[in-house]
Amino acid sequence: RSWPTPPTCGRGPRPRKRKIKNRGPGSTPSSRCAGRPTPGKKLAPLLHAKKKKTPSSSPTRRSPNCWGRLHGHSRPPKNQVHWPRQLARRLTARAVIGPPDDGEQASGRESSGLPSFLSADALLSFNWRFALGDQQLTRAELDQLAEAGRPVVRLRDEWVLIDPAEARRARESQDRKLSPVDALGAVLTGTAEVDGRTVEVEASGALERLRERLAEPEGGPQEIGQPAALQASLRDYQLRGLNWLHRMTSLGLGGCLADDMGLGKTITLIALHLHRQTDPSAAGPTLVVCPTSLMGNWQREIGKFAPGTPVRRFHGAARSLEGLGDGEFVLTTYGTMRLDAARLAGADWGMVVADEAQHVKNPYSATARQLRTIGAKARVALTGTPVENNLSELWAILDWTTPGLLGRLGTFRSRYAQAVEGGADPAAARRLGALVRPFLLRRRKSDPGIAPELPPKTETDRAVSLTAEQTGLYEAVVRETLAAISEAGGMERRGLVVKLLTALKQICNHPAQYLKEERPRVEGRSGKLELLDELLDTILSEDASVLVFTQYVQMARLLEGHLARRGVRTQFLHGGTPVPEREAMVNRFQNGEVPVFLLSLKAAGTGLNLTRAEHVVHYDRWWNPAVEAQATDRAYRIGQDRPVQVHRLIAEGTIEDRIARMLERKKDLADSVLGAGEAALTELTDAELADLVELRGAGR
Structure with a gap:
């Protein structure tokens, strides 16, 4: 009888036949290997060489690739060893990302209002967790596996089949540090690049709770209500949009509100501004950068829905920021912002808003570069068309609201955009959707319950x-x-x-x-x-x-x-x-x-x-x-x-x-x-x- 090989091996060439001396009744390889050995048994009696051709009903799987990986050479030895299935315990590995100290303290909030692990100078840990079944290995046991020079190791009174090179690479990746944005991107997509390879990852502790919170932009309880100073009644979807913007900006992550034209992005943003003025950690003037034709509309909407809120135009020869107040709106155009970015960057903004954000869809344009120089506690993009021509435009908008989320443009193009635009990789489209969905909220007039009062x-x-x-x-x-x-x-x-x-x-x-x-x-x-x-x-x-x-x-x-x-x-x-x-x-x-x-x-x-x-x-x-x-x-x-x-x-x-x-x-x-x-x-x-x-x- 031939024992099946470990599940990691595939089909390969047959080894040369070898005769085995009969040890007498009850001592055949089949009978001696029938049960799982106790910890005290030696390994040698459990191994045997193949004597007969394996029947088609009990196929064995052999692969020269497997031999090369386990034994260091590309050709199988003359005597091929078969491993009982009961002994081929799978050693599973998971990459886990989370705050360095993932206790109660990790989910606390700093004076800035951000979770401590999302602060600007925070780094999150990237670690490997190895397990036998549902039992997690310790760091010492991982070291033992990494230092092993053989593919079969005795661990916790069991024989375990491993790849020592993989274990060494995992140990070298331990305690790798990631920025909060990189960590978020990895846990949202479920993958990360490690030494040129794509590996599956999961979040732990407070980072996992944040991932669940962000994964459904309109899910969960409403955290804030309509601001008392707003002279209007927000529709349900607008209130959900306000809560989403509040959540993203309070976390310092930024966001893009990409509702259809006419669904009230302006009034939602005005409501967000009013709410932020009630929070000392978020209060500050709001800069709105918009096309020239929209300045008048912004001024009228602010006067209508937030009467008494100071608003000024930073436009024309007499433009000035003198006497800028915390609760003030400042309206400027993309052209003026490009010419006077240094002066605008000198102000302490509570929030910067890019209206019709497709105007900065070219990340290499002077307008896009200058907009990035203006700092703020929060950044919000408003647009009805986050993508007009290609996914690089989406990258440009989200890299402004949440810098680093999508990585460098070249990496983004090769990893996502080319595959998605070509329609050849649905999995890439799903990963990209999982990554951007928490940071981009888009509702359409045709969506159920959004605008039922609109005429046909x-x-x-x-x-x-x-x-x-x-x-x-x-x-x-x-x-x-x-x-x-x-x-x-x-x-x-x-x-x-x-x-x-x-x-x-x-x-x-x-x-x-x-x-x-x-x-x-x-x-x-x-x-x-x-x-x-x-x-x-x-x-x-x-x-x-x-x-x-x-x-x-x-x-x-x-x-x-x-x-x-x-x-x-x-x-x-x-x-x-x-x-x-x-x-x-x-x-x-x-x-x-x-x-x-x-x-x-x-x-x-x-x-x-x-x-x-x-x-x-x-x-x-x-x-x-x-x-x-x-x-x-x-x-x-x-x-x-x-x-x-x-x-x-x-x-x-x-x-x-x-x-x-x-x-x-x-x-x-x-x-x-x-x-x-x-x-x-x-x-x-x-x-x-x-x-x-x-x-x-x-x-x-």
Whole structure:
């Protein structure tokens, strides 16, 4: 009879047969090995060499890899030893991370209000725990295993199969120190990198309790209620968001509130500011860095929901921080912050808030670098789109709110982003989700119980045909540019592709935009314009209001002039509109003075509250559906009490038609990874590019 080998061995070559002398009745290897030996028995009688071919019903598993690991050479010996299964006790190893002194003291709080093991200068211990079954080994026993020069060791009156090299590596890793953020990242994902290998880890004591507390951002009891100074009633989900922000900022960890546009991120942040002023360890002024167009909205919201709270704008030539008070709000723009970061960094901020935090999605930009120089007791990012193009943008935001959480950008790209964006590693996506979920709270309007009072939203793609002039221009540009692209390479080719895509989109809008005519005849030359006129006739006859978005300032100017000639009152907000005029425009629209609001997609796609609009028209398509969704949410947000209709104008048979279908397929990726838009299209082959842009079907 052959005894099964230890479970660590696999299949390998057969050893040479060897005869065994019969010791008489009752003394066969089978009978002598049938029971588990007592501690006093010697090991030698329990080992025997293989005599016969192992029956198929009792397979043995042999592996040269196993022999090499256990015996130090790659080929099995002439006489192969088989080990009784009863004696092959598994030595299990777990990496455990926790505070150095994991008693009651470890869960205490310092004067800063943070758990002692989360303080800035704290280090957490990384240790290995070895166990036989459920019995944990002592440090002395681990030393014994590490110093053993053989794979079979007598331990606690049992024979144990080990890998001495693994035991030595584990002993060398004992008492390794980790920063609190590194430790949190390891226990949240359940893995850590040790000497270039990924090992499973678990938390202990106070760190495990913190992990459980963070793992469910909206779980657990509510720790704080609505601040008494807040002149509003928070919705249930907003109160949960407030508690989550309080938990994260009180722990010094920071967080990103990534709710859908219009769900009340601003009022939630105002409530957090008011609550922090009641805690001496957290009190201090709050700096809000936001796009220029949002300063007025912030000032109005603070005045409405926290009357009496001092607020100032750090903007313009006369900006000053003199006399800054603890409970004060300071509003500044990303541009001003970039230019005057040194002065802002000199203040003692209780909290710094990055509103529309996608503005710092490029970690190498001057804006992102300067924002990192401004210290605070707490950092909070607000954004409706934590990822617009790729996961590096998520890294940039979370590395600001919680520095070090995701490691270095290069490591993050290789460990998570490349696998997740390629869709080839679901396990990497799960690990990344486990890591970022406690630090990023995202709720959607469509989530059950979030905004049941919101009216319905209807989205419609409205197809239009090109005019004869548009068709001729489109086909000529495609023919000439594809010929040039076929002869080009490298950066020249990429430049030609971008130029082609831009030209075709402009032709679809209006020939006058592509031809850059100074005093164009507008009527009768564009299918989109004809449809827009029809839509506006219907909308205005119902005494409704409408937002019209375009990514091109020149196209908006053409629409502005055309509608003025038709007697339609309009106004146009773009990137060059001064802040006071922006605020006046918003007020005029909300008061019903101007029914048609023309807006530049990038300049006005975020932050504005335009709930008077019942209709939203996207005159041309952006490459990213998340950007379009943000623009739509200027109207479809909390406070809207009427149904909203969204109209997307698409030229049939053109690149717009194909891009629309592509974006529809990518909608499910908007919260994780989106294609890089125009940049990705530059990498298409000549044939793929031709298939994308050539005019076909109804467009001809």
